[in-house]
Amino acid sequence: MIRTRDFLLFLISVTFLLVAIGTELVKNAQIDLVENQPEIFTFFDQEPTSYSAEVIAVPDTKSEKLAALRLALVEYDSIISAPLKEEVVADEIIPPPDTTVVAPAKVVIQLCKNYRPGFVPWTTDKIFSEEREGVRIFFTKSSLHEPSLTSTVSDEVVYAVLPIRSLPLTKSTCINGDVIGIALDGSLIRNAEQKTYGVFGEATMIGYALDGFPIYGVASSKDTDVCGGIIVESSYRYYLDKKRDGILGCFSGIPVTL
Secondary structure, three states, X not given: OOOHHHHHHHHHHHXXXXXXXXXXXXXXXXXXXXXXXXXXXXXXXXXXXOOOOOOOOOOOOHHHHHHHHHHHHHHHHHHHOOOOOOXXXXXXXXXXXXXXXXXXXXXXXXXXXXXXXXXXXXXXXXXXXXXXXXXXXXXXXXXXXXXXXXXXXXXXXXXXXXXXXXXXXXXXXOEEEOEEEEEOOOOEEEOXXXXXXXXXXXXXXXXXXXXXOEEEEEOOOOOOOOOOEEEEOOEEEEEXXXXXXXXXXXXXXXXXXX
């Protein structure tokens, strides 16, 4: 029988033999590879290029560093302060503002075909006004003295009787004369005297139109109709309007003849 020690010696001998054979084979393979490698030739057509390096001196001391920093700041300021090229922009032509004043449209006055700005007989005495039996009476008072009597009798002279109305008619009436009403002081109101009575405001009553409706001053906050009137507190009244060349544009009722 083979002993264990002899077996181990045999195994080690075989291992060394295999290693030696493998080493020899590797050497032979390397020699063949070197012998069979093609030769490499290098050709130089030009001389080698020479290079130069610039050595930048780095400041070592504190003063040199400060000097280098000041120099850099000066160069930076010169770049920043360099004048920029200004872009030339053509001046824009602005047209002058339109100062044309547009006059307000005038309200057309409705005049009758037989319009006559004639003379109307009227008194210079003091005129009184009273409401009697549904009409407004304008009259004067004259005193008659009887020689045989000690008492004085008063006599009235009526000059106009105007109707009392509260609402306008559905159809207006044209103006047939320049006298269109009676003022509170008893004088006649002519339609062309719009500027004379235009000094009064809408709260001031001027008088009565010949159709019986009251006339007030210039309206600043009221939109009147073509005749110049409007219903205020269930009652129709006229107002002056600066857009109208006359006090009235027409009559909203039937005027009386003086």
